[in-house]
Amino acid sequence: MPQVTCSKATAKVINVQAIEIAARLLGVENPIHIRTTKGRRITGCHRFSIFDPVHRITFSTAESAEDQSKTLWHELTHAAQTDQLGLVDYAKQYRSQNRSVGYRQNKFEVQARDCGDWHDALSLV
Ligand SMILES: [Zn+2]
Numbered sequence: 001m002p003q004v005t006c007s008k009a010t011a012k013v014i015n016v017q018a019i020e021i022a023a024r025l026l027g028v029e030n031p032i033h034i035r036t037t038k039g040r041r042i043t044g045c046h047r048f049s050i051f052d053p054v055h056r057i058t059f060s061t062a063e064s065a066e067d068q069s070k071t072l073w074h075e076l077t078h079a080a081q082t083d084q085l086g087l088v089d090y091a092k093q094y095r096s097q098n099r100s101v102g103y104r105q106n107k108f109e110v111q112a113r114d115c116g117d118w119h120d121a122l123s124l125v
Helices: 016-025 065-085 087-101 107-120
Strands: 004-005 032-037 044-049 054-062
Touching: 004 016, 004 107, 016 065, 032 065, 044 065, 054 065, 065 087, 065 107, 087 107
Parallel strands: 004 032, 032 054
Antiparallel strands: 044 054
16 A cells, blocks of 8 residues: 655644545555645646655645535645656656647546546545
């Protein structure tokens, strides 16, 4: 089970146990660090680097609880995609999809949006 860490402030918002379960279901292997932002500039973001092999997920608490949970499922799906393909292949394929079919139809974004709907079954906040 991938390790999930966060700040004290974020721990008040998220359900760490549910996130561990979701990460396991999705096939995330590397550790996950979650932080929140109060801003509306982003709804969610996933970063991963070979120099810092921790999935760093940020999401905005300005959204509704339902949308926060959806966003977490979405970003955890990107974490799983990264771990399943490896960072280099994931980055290559992701960019290639963006070029050929665009962001909305990018298969990685389609899958992440689909997994976002799993918040109905398991809320992450
Ligand atoms: Zn996405």
